[in-house]
Amino acid sequence: MSATSGAGVGTVQSVHRAVRVLEVLAHEGECGVTQVAAELGVHKSTAFRLLAALEAGDLVEQSAERGKYRLGVGILRLAGATTARLDVVQEARPLARELARQLEETVNIAVLHDGAALYLDQLAGASVLPSHNWVGQRIPLHATSNGKVLLSGLSAEQIRQVVGGRLRAYTPTTVTNVRQLLKEVEQVRVDGYAVVVDELEVGLTAVAAPLHNAHGDVIASLSVSGPSFRFDPGSIDVAVDRLVATAQEVSSRLGWRDRTA
Template identity: 60%
Template sequence: MSDSNGSAGVQSVDRALSVLSILSRAGEAGVSDIARELGVHKSTVFRLVATLEAHDMVEQHSDRGKYRLGVGVLRLAGATSARLDVVQEARPIARDLATSTGETVNLAILAETSALYVDQVAGSSSLQPHNWVGQHIPLHATSNGKVLLSELSEADCTQRLPRLTSYTPTTITSRAQLRDELARARKLGYALAVDELEIGLTAVAAPIRDAHGEVVASLSVSGPTFRIEAERIEEVLPLLMTAASTVSGRLGAAAPA
């Protein structure tokens, strides 16, 4: 390679890194914005972002045509990013899941002694769904809570749940039963709660994992028990599992073996 080709290659790398820096700072930016900041022609930026996109380092926002950092950055960093958080990444997938199932989809994270609901999308079958966003709900009485507990140590679970409060006749109140339920969730890759928090409410949840493979959130589909019976759960479950796996992938998690 000649010196001129070598210089051009170094310049391209420098510009590509500058693009990542711009997106890291701005959150998202269009080709014109990037070209103006770099002082280059838009065609040059198109080539740069195309290469970066091919390696998942950037991605294009379908609604606005702007670019933002991609999951490749997360995989290299081995950690989540403030700009690519679980709510942002899960939102479009949760919306699709609510559309395909017709039921309410919730996203929850572990918050000390409870599960915190951070997002919700109502499906077409949900006439007036309860808004769970911002609410803390019991870990042992919900499908999301069970998923979030499932890979914690028994000592950690006990510390977070000094008492297993009963909310309905079917709420788990035995340590041994909870231990068995969490083991089942680990084995199956999902958790179920039928009439455990409220009579007439059924939910099934699956874990969302980060680049380290750790459970960082839980995605659930919920609705009235009369509508989400065993046969219906069998229909919803593969859609839920695929959605949770997709969000995990966007957070840098490796694809399931």
């Protein structure tokens, strides 16, 4: 085994042990170094290093009784981020289901995650052709309507950082120039929605609109997608109207108020 691979194994082991520390504290409430070491089956010095690393990230904290550790406020921050996503899905799903029924196409909910659009939920319409299940998958931001809507919540500099310098061409119509992408994202901000035809896959059309929180931030994207042959200009207009209305209703349920209306 090489030194590099050995270090990798050690890192993974440390991660597993750190997770185990959090589980122990969640179960016990408060623990000292000795108890944590016993629970993990490691030396006290190892347990102390793990607790110190977690404390530096606010994931654990020392209680008033020094030497005792408990879960820290960092856990609440992480849990809050997860709860926010669950809130979006919970509020959006009934309306998204109705939208899918009306348009007889697939409706997706996506969020920005690690430089991509992460699909959280999907509601299938009654179309003849079954749709690919995107839930849990990450797709490129520059080649999708959801992605462009999510980018519309960022500044130009943030967009450049997120997408990088080279944009992959998935089809002949994929936008591969960052400057052109910035122009399209700006148009999304003006229009309040994005339309993408054949950019991720030839034959796939999608329209998307932003979901806002109470502060007006773009926290997610709601989209309708299906085969391009079913999306003529008239169908796209209908889809956009109903999609935008649905997205605004979901945003309203999340506390957003459209001050431009």
